[in-house]
Amino acid sequence: MPMRWLGAVLVLTASAGGGWMVARRLRRRPQDLRMAQQAVELLRTEIEYGATPLPTALVTVGQRLQGPVQCLLVGAGGLLGQGQGLSAQEAWRRGLAAAEDCSAWTPTDVRVLAQLGEALGATGAEDQIRHMELCMGRLRLAEEEAARVAASQARMWLYLGVLTGLGMVVLGV
Amino acid sequence: MLAVAQAGGPEADVLSFVPPRIRVPLQTMAAVSPPWLEVRLAAGRPVCVRTVSGDLWPDASGRAGDPGAAVHCDREDIERCVQIVTRASVYAWEEELARGFCTLPGGHRVGLVGRVRWQDRTVAGQKEFGSINLRVARPVPGCADAVLSHVLHGGSVCSTIVFGPPGSGKTTLIRELARHLSLGPPGLRVAVADERSEIGACVAGMPQFDLGPRTDVLDGCPKHVALPMLVRSMAPDVVFCDELGGAEDAAALAETARCGVAVVATAHARSMSELWTRPSLRDAVRSGSFGLGIGLGTDRRIGFVGALRPL
Amino acid sequence: MTAINVDVIWQIAGIGMLIVVAHSVIKAAGREEIAWMVTLAGVVVVLFRVVGVVEQLFAAVRSVFNL
Numbered sequence: 001m002p003m004r005w006l007g008a009v010l011v012l013t014a015s016a017g018g019g020w021m022v023a024r025r026l027r028r029r030p031q032d033l034r035m036a037q038q039a040v041e042l043l044r045t046e047i048e049y050g051a052t053p054l055p056t057a058l059v060t061v062g063q064r065l066q067g068p069v070q071c072l073l074v075g076a077g078g079l080l081g082q083g084q085g086l087s088a089q090e091a092w093r094r095g096l097a098a099a100e101d102c103s104a105w106t107p108t109d110v111r112v113l114a115q116l117g118e119a120l121g122a123t124g125a126e127d128q129i130r131h132m133e134l135c136m137g138r139l140r141l142a143e144e145e146a147a148r149v150a151a152s153q154a155r156m157w158l159y160l161g162v163l164t165g166l167g168m169v170v171l172g173v
Numbered sequence: 174m175l176a177v178a179q180a181g182g183p184e185a186d187v188l189s190f191v192p193p194r195i196r197v198p199l200q201t202m203a204a205v206s207p208p209w210l211e212v213r214l215a216a217g218r219p220v221c222v223r224t225v226s227g228d229l230w231p232d233a234s235g236r237a238g239d240p241g242a243a244v245h246c247d248r249e250d251i252e253r254c255v256q257i258v259t260r261a262s263v264y265a266w267e268e269e270l271a272r273g274f275c276t277l278p279g280g281h282r283v284g285l286v287g288r289v290r291w292q293d294r295t296v297a298g299q300k301e302f303g304s305i306n307l308r309v310a311r312p313v314p315g316c317a318d319a320v321l322s323h324v325l326h327g328g329s330v331c332s333t334i335v336f337g338p339p340g341s342g343k344t345t346l347i348r349e350l351a352r353h354l355s356l357g358p359p360g361l362r363v364a365v366a367d368e369r370s371e372i373g374a375c376v377a378g379m380p381q382f383d384l385g386p387r388t389d390v391l392d393g394c395p396k397h398v399a400l401p402m403l404v405r406s407m408a409p410d411v412v413f414c415d416e417l418g419g420a421e422d423a424a425a426l427a428e429t430a431r432c433g434v435a436v437v438a439t440a441h442a443r444s445m446s447e448l449w450t451r452p453s454l455r456d457a458v459r460s461g462s463f464g465l466g467i468g469l470g471t472d473r474r475i476g477f478v479g480a481l482r483p484l
Numbered sequence: 485m486t487a488i489n490v491d492v493i494w495q496i497a498g499i500g501m502l503i504v505v506a507h508s509v510i511k512a513a514g515r516e517e518i519a520w521m522v523t524l525a526g527v528v529v530v531l532f533r534v535v536g537v538v539e540q541l542f543a544a545v546r547s548v549f550n551l
Contacts, residue, residue, distance in 0.1 A: 053260040080261055085193040087253055088261035121256070124298055125264040156513035163506045170498040171529070 008172070012165035019161015023154040028104035030150055032068055033143035036105075036113060037136050039069040044132045047125060054088055054121045055081035068103030072096055072113070092117030112138045183309045184209050186279040190307060192253040195220055198244055201235025208311065215304040216251045219243035254305050258283050271296045280310040280374035280381035310374065312382055316342065317349035320467055323478050324350060328359045330411045330435040332462055334454075336442040337469030337476075343439040344371050344415060346469065348382055350437060351413050355385025363388040364409035366399035371415050397421035400429045400436075411435040423457035430462045444468065445477065492537055496530050 039061055046057035055077050062073025076095030079086055096117065100110055116135040119128070184203045188196050191212065199212065202222065211223040219240045222229040230243035258275060259266040269275035273296075274284045287302035324333050333350075335343045351372070355363040365380075365388060367373045373380035373390040380390050389407045391399050396414050403412055412429060417440045429436055442448040445468060449455050457463065468477030503526035510519035545551075 047262075047264055051265040052262075053265050054262040055260060057262075083189065083257075085196070085253060085257055087256045091261070121259075121261040121263060123263055123300075124267045128264045152513045153515075156509050156515075159509040160506060163502050163509075167499060167502050170495055170502070 008169040011168050011172070012162070015165030015168065016161045019157045019159070019164070022161070023157040025104045026146075026150045026154045026157065029106070029109075029146040030143050032104045033109060033139055033146055035065055035067055035069045036109075037139045037143065039065055039073060040116065040132050040136050040139065043073075044129060044136075047128050047132075051125070068099040068105065071102060072099035075099065076117075088121040089118055092120055109139070109142050112142065182208075183279065183281065183311050186277075187212060187281050187307050187309050190254065190257050190277060190281075190283070192250045192257065195244055195246065195250060198231045198233055198235040202229065202231045202237060206237065209309045211309065212307040213304070214246045214251060214254060214307070216246055216248045216302075219245050251302050251305060255285065255302050258285075258305075267298055271298050273299065274369075276370045276374045276376060276381065277307075278376050278381060280312075282308050282310065282371070282374065284308065310382070313342070313345050313349065315349075317346055317353055319475055320346070320478055321350070321353055323465055323467075324437070325354070325359070330354060330361065330437070331464040332430060332435045333437045333465040333467060334417070334448075334458065334463045335437070335439045335467045335469065336445075336448050337439075338443045338471055339441060341469040341471055343469055346467070346475075347413055347415075347437050347439055348372050348384065351388055352383055352385040354411060355387040357387075360387060361410040362408065364403040364407045364412045365390045366394065366396050366403055366412060366414040367392050368394060368396050368399065369415060372413060395419075395421075397425040400425040404429055404432050404434055409434055411437060413437045415439050416441065417454060417457065418451065420453050423453050423460070423462075426457050426462045427460050430460075436462060438463075489537065492533055496533055499526055499530055499533075502526075 042061040042064065043057060046052040046061060050057070052060070058073045058077025058080065062070050062075075062077060065073070072092075072095045074095075075098050076088075076091040079091040079094055080088060093114065096110060096113055105113075112135060116131060119131040121128070123131075185200075187209070188199055188203065191199060191214070195214070199220070199222070203209070206222070206229055207224045207226045209222055209224050211221075213221040213223065219230050220243055221240075222231065222237075229237040230240045232238050232242050233244055255263070258277065259270070263270065266275055270285060273286060274282050276282050284304075284306040285299065285302050286304050287299045289296050290298040290300065324331055335346055337343050351363050351365060354361045363385060365372050365384065367375065367390050370392055372382075373384055373388075373392065374382055375390055375392040378392075380388070384390065389403070389409070391403055394402065396417070397419065400412060400414065403409060412434055414436070415438070417423075417426070417438045426436055426438070440448060440451075440454055442451065442454070445466065448458065448466075458466075464480065466477065466479060467475060470476040503523055506526075507519045507523050510516075510522060
């Protein structure tokens with residue numbers, strides 16, 4: 001009998017934990033997207049007013065932020081600064097791949113950032129600013145959508161995790 | 174002069190701006206070839222290294238050979254090279270790219286040509302680069318020793334024009350002169366109007382060549398603006414500038430001379446007689462702005478030193 | 485025999501409650517179609533539970549009337 005109860009508790013915890021993780025990811029996505037917008041905004045300032053070279057700009061902006069964008073910017077900037085003849089596009093792609101794992105971004109969000117990377121540094125200041133504004137606009141839309149989704153669905157996943165666990169326990173007992 | 178290019182020399186500096194794929198054979202070649210003047214990269218064409226003793230065409234293993242067997246550049250190599258030179262930040266180098274050249278750390282310069290964006294009767298920018306020319310800068314210590322006594326007259330400097338064909342070492346010579354005069358004796362205050370960033374090759378305010386301890390460089394400013402500006406702001410004893418030729422230059426030179434500041438300048442001219450055929454130069458010389466002329470030959474030897482006389 | 489029946493009743497009651505809560509939570513999250521699907525799944529699960537008991541009932545009836 002006690003073994004049965006222990007198993008029930010384990011199943012319930014696992015299921016509830018799963019629901020909680022999905023909910024947390026949903027709640028973190030707007031935050032991560034806001035941080036990405038902030039990063040692009042800061043990068044724009046560096047490019048527009050400072051004309052800072054990309055390796056330096058990426059690292060300085062990255063160090064002012066936290067989370068996946070820090071991972072992305074510092075990673076890409078570091079790779080560029082090493083002087084291995086890496087293009088900005090390659091460095092950004094690698095940084096993004098590393099940052100994706102520790103972020104709550106969806107594949108769509110990652111694609112928006114990847115698109116910015118394709119243009120980064122390759123054109124004049126005016127064009128760079130246009131690309132960045134476009135990217136910021138898309139990130140803002142994604143953030144609004146993510147906030148809506150988080151508000152309505154995070155709680156659902158939390159409850160659903162617990163309920164599924166309870167259901168399994170009830171059926172199994 | 175025909176010394177083997179040593180490792181860590183200016184060639185190694187320049188090679189760090191070449192895409193890695195091409196860098197490797199060139200590094201191998203640099204160890205055994207005479208000093209380099211240029212590395213030329215062009216999309217779809219073989220890599221060419223100009224040295225003091227002729228052109229070399231490196232193959233994949235770094236041996237010099239036939240142009241047909243040499244390493245060929247593709248479009249991606251050129252793009253990559255532009256990225257390395259601009260540190261992946263085209264936006265920060267728009268002006269330089271529009272001008273067609275940038276100065277690298279170490280004083281080397283890169284010439285870039287591609288497709289020009291033409292706007293308001295000027296080159297607004299360039300894209301789709303096709304050819305890149307990495308020019309190796311190499312100071313030649315002591316090249317001014319022979320003329321120093323002529324330029325310096327009892328502690329004061331005689332205004333000098335250095336003329337010669339392209340590549341004859343005019344800029345190298347006046348750079349060395351600037352260093353000598355600044356370092357002293359007599360230790361003069363030297364100002365450099367570096368319109369094309371060739372004399373000092375400043376990167377972020379730091380001259381990449383040693384111009385001496387008492388030297389101030391005004392970078393990238395047209396000469397007719399730079400000369401009065403330097404005279405007013407830095408109170409120099411002597412002003413250096415590169416490549417006279419514009420109509421405004423002569424007036425600015427005369428004005429500078431009137432302030433009691435000596436001028437050392439270069440001019441593109443194969444000979445003294447050619448110097449006189451160019452109206453603006455002729456005016457400058459005739460007005461007595463220059464007391465001394467130094468002519469250089471194609472072999473980088475000093476061919477003429479003396480007072481300028483109207484022909 | 486009676487003990488098993490009581491167990492099944494408890495199970496069905498529990499599932500019913502869970503399904504009601506799940507339905508309302510999912511509906512609040514704006515996914516009504518999924519909410520109905522969950523409810524339907526709950527009904528199916530309950531039916532499977534009931535099938536066995538109903539069969540026992542039929543067997544009992546048959547044995548009582550010697551059919």
